Every structure is written in structure tokens, then in C-alpha cells.
Amino acid sequence: MQNTSNAKEAVLTLNKVCKNFGGVVAAKDISFDLYSGEVFGLIGPNGAGKTTLINLITGIYKVDGGTILLNGHDITKTPAHTRARRGITRTFQHPHLLNRCDIETNIYLGVDLAKKNKLLKSLDHKKLLDELLEVAGLKLNMRDGIDKLAYGQQKLLEVVRAILTRPSVLLLDEPAAGLNQKEMEHIVALVDIAIKMNSAVLLIEHRMDLVMSICDRITVLNFGNQIANGKPAEIQDNPVVIEAYLGRKRGA
Amino acid sequence: MILQLIVTGISLGVVYGLIGMGMVLIFRAVGIVNFAQGDFLMLGAFICFAFNQKMGMPIWLSFAITAVLIGLSGIVFQFITYWPLRDAQDKTIIVSTLGASIALREMTKLIWGSTPQTIDPLRGGIVKIAGALLQWQYVIIIVFAALLMSMVYFLLEKTLLGNIMQATAQDKYAASLMGIPIIVAIGLTFFISMLITGAGGVMLAPIFFITNTMGVMAGVKAFAAVVIGGFGSVQGAIIGGLLIGLIEVFAGTYVSTTYKDTVVFAVLIISLLVRPQGIFGEKISEKA
């Protein structure tokens, strides 16, 4: 296993990534590195461009400028499904499960993705699945439809599926939104497993207690701009960040 | 020769455009694609046949009565296929309209038989325009279809009724909050949509024979017109219809009579590939 010194190579690198929608700037010159085994927090007021950034990294949107590197290879022009096969997995703010399929089909989609990777093919996916379900506190009847699950269970299931793909980059889009305290603890435990797996985790979250407790580094977005970077403690005291959040409150 | 072809093409095209316009109105109002639209064209032709040939009424009177009757049948159609399914999935409603299409075809066959029939043209004889001999009925079709189209356009854009219909089409919930009875607005949309489609049937009837399957091809070509023009756009339907009509007539003359429909649909596929959103359509974008 690699040590966590600065000499370590970044798994994912964003280099001056830009995106506009019409005249609206959703991302302007966003740059950061993601290292395996760390949790990187991405925070900012609503509409700051956080989800857009995930869409850019996964390839749902095409960037207007800048480059994205995965393990040193340029993936800026790579289609979304190829990026997923190379190890970028995400969850959605509102779970994107296959709502007409049963739970088994949904979960095994993750295993299918892992099996497309030669290095991961022979690993024990069943064991990992059992472990993840246990940690997530999900007791499921595999043949049930997705509509039988509560909202929180659906979100947990999506995180389970994402980790099941053994991602090198795991992008979590507000995993704890709408979850109760107990479910949030399950999310934290799941993220721990991903870190032990040496994934690089990018976390978007509005619940500051969660962000501050599990993130190693944080970057703050506002109107598509990166307004602050640093460790949780530094971010908490940063006047620019406070203003961005308070300013939003005043406006709303 | 060329002028004759153009006039024939345009007259077919305006009828396709008219049916297409009917489809677009329904699509904009309730967001579904009506697969039975062509069959209302056929129904219009048969009803007019009944008044004109069976009862011996003059063609213009038959035409007027037919148009109103078909419009009313559109309201009935709306109550049967769309209203009970308004909260269902798209595919359910589509299949329901497919069922209506089959039912209409079979019903007319049971009532009027499967022998091809014909009716009087709106005006017979030949007219000489710019040195070319043209059949009156083609000219009449163009004039009359243009008239109908502008009337519908005027109704939609310039009157209160049109505003109500458009408001309902854009946001049913908001419209109902504003005190607009949705059912009336939607019913009216179906009325107008079917009225112009049935009128198209009456106009086409003297050119083609009236059979219970005449609506299939006309309906599919109207689809093609709507798609080429840009789904959801009224102008698109008209322009698309004209294109389809002209392509059909010219392909029939210069390529091959038997393959004219093949050429029309090949053009459709090519146009879909080059510009999936159609001439007037907005770019289709995916929401994440």
C-alpha cells in the first residue's frame, strides 16, 4: 500500500475545468487533485455548481474548457460509460435506481461493472456485497421491487452499489440528504469501507457536521468559482466561506 | 408539367400538414402522440361519403357537416382514450390510441364495407393558370387548407380561447389554479385537431379512393411531416407536410411510382439523422 506522503500521485486531477450553460457560469477554472484513500469535501450554497462538477467528472456533461486526468491519463473526451469502466463511480442526489427492476438486478449492475475490469474480475464480489449490506444495515428481499424501499434505504442501496464496483474514484452527491441520524451513520461506515478499499472519495454534502468530521480536505464553490481550499478547520474559520453561506441566507 | 407537379405536391402537402397540425395540437396539449390521427382522416372521408353519395347532399354541405361531426367525435375520443389515462405512462396511452385506431378501422369496415368508394371533388373541372392546365380540386385544396390553417393559427394566437388552450398545454396545474377548466381546454383542442384532420380526409378522398386503410399511410406521412418539421411546432408541421408532399410527387414522377413512399421515408430517416429535432424543433437535451 502506498504511503500518504505528498509524493503520492493523484488519482483524479481537474485542471482549470470550465462549464457554462447559456450565460450561466456553472464551473470556472476549477482545479484540484484527488488522492486515493482520502475523503475530499465539496461544499457550497445551492446552485454553486457542485453537481455540475460531478456531471463533468463522470462525463454526463462535456467540459467547455480545461482537462480531467484519471491516473495521469487524459479522460476529458472519454464517454461516460468508459470513464465508469475505468473506475469512476457516482451516486445521485436523488437515487437513480432502476425503478422497474428488482433489488437484485439493481445491485448486480455494480458487480457487472466490476467484472468488466480485468483486475477486479476474480475478486469475491458476493462477500463484499454481504459485508456492505451488513454495514449499511439493509436487510433486503432480493426479489422485491425498488418501490418497496424507503427513501433512505434507496440512497443507502445506491451507495452500496457504487462501492460494490470497487471504484478508484467514488463521487457521492449529497448521500446524507433526507436521511435520519441512524442512516447517516451507515453512510459514514460505508465511506470508511471505500477508504479502506483505497478509493478516492469526493463528497458533496450540506450537513456540515458530517463534512467536517469525515473529510480530509475541503474545497468551497460559489457561483462556479472555487472560493476556498483547505482542511476542515481552516474552512470553518474562513471569512469568505462564511460570507458565501450567510449571503445566501440573506438573499433567501 | 413542372407546375402541375408542384401544385399536386403542394396540395398533398397541405393536407399532410393539416393532419400533422392536428397531431401537434394534441401533442402540445396533452403530451401524447396520437396513433389514431390518420384514422380520423379516413372516418372523415367515409362520413362525407355517406352524406354526399348515400344521401345525395351537395359536397360543400356534406363537407361542413362532416367537419363538425368529426370534431365532436374527437371530443368523444378524448374522453375514451386520453382522459381515463391522463396519469398513466406514455406507452399506455400510445397503445390505447393504437387500439382506437384498430377499432375505428374495423368499425368503418363493418358499416361501409371494404369496397373502395369515392366522393365528388370540392370542385371538378380544369383551370388554366400561367399556361398550365390544372385540376380545380388541387387548387381548391391548397386554398382551403391554407384557409383552415390560418384560421387555426388565428384562433390559437389571437383569441382568448387560444390563450386558454395554450396556457393549459404549457402547465395544466397552473392553468387549473387560474380557474381554467382543463377538460374544456383539452376537449376543444381535440375538437379542432380532429376537425382539421377530417377536413383533410374529405379533401383527399376524391384523389385517392376511400378505404378503411387509407388513413394508415396518410397518418404515417403526417407523422413524417411533423417529425421533419420539428415535433411540437405548428409551422414545422406545415413546412414538413409541404416537403413530404413535394418529395412524394416528384419521386413518383422521376424516380419510380412504386418506390415513391420508400423515397419519402428514406428522406425522413436521413433528416432524423441529420437533424433529429427537426427544422423548427429545439435541440433535444438530456436532463441529468
Next chain:
Amino acid sequence: MRKLKIKNLIILFLIALAFALIINFPHISSIYMIRVLNMTMITYLAVLSLYVVFGMAGQSSFAQCGLMGIGAYITANMCTRWGFSPIFGMIMSMLGTALFAFIIGFALFRLKRFYFSFSTIALMTILNGIFANWTKGTGGPVGMGNLVQFSVGGFVFDTEAKYFYLIIGFSIAASIIIWKLFRSPLGRSFMAVRDNEIAASCMGINNLLTKNIAFAISGILCGLAGSLFAFLSGYISATSFALPQSQLYLVVIMIGGSSSPIGALIGSILINLLPEWLRFLKDYMMLIYGVGIMGLMVVLPEGLVGGGKDLYAKYIKRKRSRVDAEQGL
């Protein structure tokens, strides 16, 4: 545990019963009835193809009957005009149709949702135009007659009863393969594309290629159905492969329910056998279908199988709550 065993026993019993029925059916039934059943199973294969592309991959195609036509004409040309062996002709029908679907899919699947449906309507109309007019390849408006019978080695399938076993055999094989597909990575990718294309691509699924593969698999089934149709009826013409027939297949799968192959089977049986059972209504049959499907969509939008499942789920729920209540007491 005990319950599960009983359930398995019932299923086994049903399978055995079905087998006994199938094997004995030609002996106890009229030739006419066997013929109706043969056509039913060919319809089933075509509708099963629609299950793959529409039920699983979510793409409503109006071109299935055209694909079936391609299969039929390939068989007719291969076996009757050029004298290849029927088996070879049938395989070529399946492969040729699949290849055609796969290639044309690259063009059509660039379009989404009902834009795709329209393009398949266009494709269907183009194919029908070619079937009806290409005198050299399809016999044009006259069609192609006097087609050779299917044969394996020296064994010729020259009666309806022999075809019955052949077609049933293919149908069962196809059903098992499609059933397996449902729980395979490929099947899952179909359903992922159907339910959510964005989520699918984020799970490493190539949407375009996946739809193409689904269309190609449906092409194999259509090719098989068309080939069997050509062998069975001995005469094919463009009128058998037209848009209304394709529309009917879509109606059939919606009657049965697009969520499982059983829906396809039930729909095919209903559409083919109901006219026989209700012969006094024969002239009104299509009208009844038309009105019936409209009514069915209101009452059971998920088709008969979907509706049945819902009922069963309700029954189980009620039973459970009753048991809970009793235990509570």
C-alpha cells in the same frame, strides 16, 4: 420451507402437464387447430422479439414485422431459389436479420424515445415498399410461392403436426434463452438502459451499443419467426409484413404485459385463439380487440401479467396482515 417445496412440486406438475399436452396435442386435435396453434407460436416468437427490444430495453419498435419479413425472404431465396439446405437458410435468416437490425440500429438509435419509434415506422414502410416492389428479390406484388418444406437430413416436415413440434421446440428454446438473458449482465444492461440512461452510462453501460445488441437479438428472433413462417405457409408476400401487423405485435405485448415473456405468450394466445373460440363474432373480432385494448389499458395498464402480479401481491399482503392480526391476538 415446506411451502416452497409445494410450490416447486406444483411448477413441476404444470411443466409435466404442459409437456403431455404438447406431445399429445396433434393426436387429439384437428389439423385446422394445429395450424392455428402454429401461427400462434410464430406470433409468439415475433412478440418475444418485441419483449427484448421493448419490454427489456424500452425501445418501442414498429419494425418487428419488417424484420420478420427479411427473415422470411432470406429463407425463401436461399432454400427455394438457390437450393441451400433449409437449416442453412434458417440460420442465415437469423444471422442476416440480426446483422441488418444491428447495422440499421446505429442510425436509428441515435434518436431517443418516440423519435426512435417514428424512425422504425419509416423503416417498416420502406421495408414493406421493397417487399412489395422488388420483383427480383421478393417476387414483388405477387410474392413468392411453392416454397420448399423444412427438412433435417432426410426427414421432411410435411404435415402441420410435424411443424407443430418444430415450432414448439424453437419457441421453448427461445423462451429459455430469453429467460436466462433476464438474469444475465447483458439483460441487466438492457433494463438499465430502459429505466435510466444516465444511471446506466454511469454504471459503465454503452447505451447505444446496448440498444443495438437488443435490437440485434430481437432480429434473431424475428428472423427465426419469419423463416418458420415461410416454411410453414409455403407462400409469402408483402401483405404479411406490413405496418398494421407490427402495430398489432405492440398491442399484443401490452395486452399480455411487457414485463415478462409470459405476457408475450398470453397475448399471442389471446390474439390468435380468441377468434377461434368466439367464432360467431369473427367479423367483429378486430373491433373487439381495438375496443378491448382501450379498456384494458384503463383497467390493467401493465397488461394481464402485470395485473395478475398486482392481484397476487395484494392477496399475499392481505394474508400476511391477517396472520399478523391472528398472532397479535
